[in-house]
Amino acid sequence: MGTYALRRVIQMIPLLLVISLLIFGLTALQPGDPVDQLVFGNSNITPEDIARLKASYGLDQPWFTRYFFWLKQAITGNFGYSQDFGIPALEYVFQNRLPNTLLLTVPALIISTLIAVPLGIFSAVRQYSALDYILTFLAFVAVSAPVFWVGALALYFFAIYLPQLTGGLLSLPPGGLGGDVPPEAGWWAVALDKLKYLLLPLMILMLREIAVTLRFMRANMLETLTQDYVRTARAKGLADRRVLYKHALRNAVTPIVTLLGLSIPGLFGGAVITETVFSWPGMGKAILDALVSKDFNVVMVCLMMLAVLTVVFQLLTDLAYALVDPRIRYA
Numbered sequence: 059m060g061t062y063a064l065r066r067v068i069q070m071i072p073l074l075l076v077i078s079l080l081i082f083g084l085t086a087l088q089p090g091d092p093v094d095q096l097v098f099g100n101s102n103i104t105p106e107d108i109a110r111l112k113a114s115y116g117l118d119q120p121w122f123t124r125y126f127f128w129l130k131q132a133i134t135g136n137f138g139y140s141q142d143f144g145i146p147a148l149e150y151v152f153q154n155r156l157p158n159t160l161l162l163t164v165p166a167l168i169i170s171t172l173i174a175v176p177l178g179i180f181s182a183v184r185q186y187s188a189l190d191y192i193l194t195f196l197a198f199v200a201v202s203a204p205v206f207w208v209g210a211l212a213l214y215f216f217a218i219y220l221p222q223l224t225g226g227l228l229s230l231p232p233g234g235l236g237g238d239v240p241p242e243a244g245w246w247a248v249a250l251d252k253l254k255y256l257l258l259p260l261m262i263l264m265l266r267e268i269a270v271t272l273r274f275m276r277a278n279m280l281e282t283l284t285q286d287y288v289r290t291a292r293a294k295g296l297a298d299r300r301v302l303y304k305h306a307l308r309n310a311v312t313p314i315v316t317l318l319g320l321s322i323p324g325l326f327g328g329a330v331i332t333e334t335v336f337s338w339p340g341m342g343k344a345i346l347d348a349l350v351s352k353d354f355n356v357v358m359v360c361l362m363m364l365a366v367l368t369v370v371f372q373l374l375t376d377l378a379y380a381l382v383d384p385r386i387r388y389a
Contacts, residue, residue, distance in 0.1 A: 063377060070369050077365045078132075078358075079125060085354055086121035092141050093117055095352040128358070138355035142348070147355035151344065151363070159340035161252070162333070163325040166260055170267035171318065175311075177268075178275025183302065185280065193272065200269035209262050209335035216258060259336040263329060267321065274317050275310070282310040312379065319375030323367035 093111045097103045112118045116127065131138065137148045181190045282288065283306055291301045330342035337343075341360050348356035 059377065059380065063373065066373050066376070070373075073369060074362075074365060075129075078129065078362060081358065081361045081365070082125045082128060083121055085349075085357055086124065088349075090352055091117050092352045092354060096141070132358075132362075137359050140348075140353055140356050142351055142353050142356075147353075147359045150356060151341065151359045155339065155341045155344045155360075156363075158338060159326055159329065159333075159342065161256060162259060162263065162338060162340055163322075163329060165256075166263040166267060167318070167322065167325060169260075170264045171271060173264075174268045174271035175275050175314065178272045179279055179302075179307065181272065181276045182279035182283065194276070197269040197272045200265050201273070205262065205266065205331045206335055208265065209259075209332060212258055212262055213335065255338075259332050259338050262336075263325070263332050267325075270321075271314070271317060275314060278310040278313050279306065282306045285309075315378045316375055319371045319378070320368075322371050323364055326364055326367060 091112070093108060093115060096111070097108055109118070116124055128138070135148070137146065139145065140147045140150045143150050177193060181193045184190050285306075288301060288306050291305050292298075296305075326341055329338075329340060330346055332338070333340045333343040334346055341363070344356060345360045348354070348360070
């Protein structure tokens with residue numbers, strides 16, 4: 059397994075280089091650049107000043123020339139400065155945005171998995187029961203409903219009945235998570251303050267994850283329960299609970315590993331709409347804000363982090379197969 063993992067890690071290097079080239083090219087080819095955003099509305103700047111600024115930042119060069127200069131700096135850990143905040147883009151994302159995204163996505167993934175997997179098993183075992191129809195219908199609605207629409211409805215409802223839960227974090231000092239309560243009030247008061255802003259976007263983010271995982275688990279479990287080895291185990295007189303959890307569940311959960319492994323990087327990028335609707339200052343909203351303001355260095359840091367997370371969790375997912383399925387061996 060070690061040789062297989064090493065080979066996959068080596069294969070990641072050219073893959074990430076190609077991804078970085080595509081991201082940089084698509085970002086650079088969009089209309090406008092940081093200098094245009096900087097001088098917008100400033101009537102005192104002459105065309106000569108604009109040309110001099112673009113030359114000083116290298117924006118007068120072709121995008122592929124700028125890419126190789128960016129790559130040379132990025133290899134050394136220098137991803138440039140954020141033009142909006144005046145600090146290194148890597149520091150801004152890791153200290154000011156990533157903690158907020160982790161605070162939102164990690165509980166969403168854990169809680170939704172703990173809820174959806176048992177519900178999926180129950181729905182499969184009680185197929186065609188009234189509760190199975192209800193769970194299947196609700197999961198279908200949750201998967202089909204757009205996140206921005208559900209988020210807008212939730213904001214409208216809670217703005218009337220629980221207005222304390224309708225906003226994101228109100229402030230974002232460097233290295234902190236913001237909020238209304240000063241740190242001197244104690245960690246418990248600070249945690250409760252964060253929770254009231256976290257609760258609503260967390261519920262909306264969990265809604266779709268629960269629905270997808272529930273439907274996936276139900277389908278896998280139904281397929282597994284019809285296999286010959288499950289019928290044989292029942293024919294030998296094994297208890298239904300032992301057949302279900304010892305024989306069927308272990309094989310049905312293997313595809314769930316794939317779903318969870320790919321959901322983790324997807325949650326980081328897929329939370330763009332949720333973070334925007336609820337004004338949650340995480341990585342998703344940082345990507346959108348940086349694209350609008352042409353803060354390309356922040357865009358590159360965020361999107362490359364998502365790319366690294368995707369390929370890393372794909373590898374971890376493949377390695378996890380050997381743990382949940384004894385038939386899989388990496389030699």
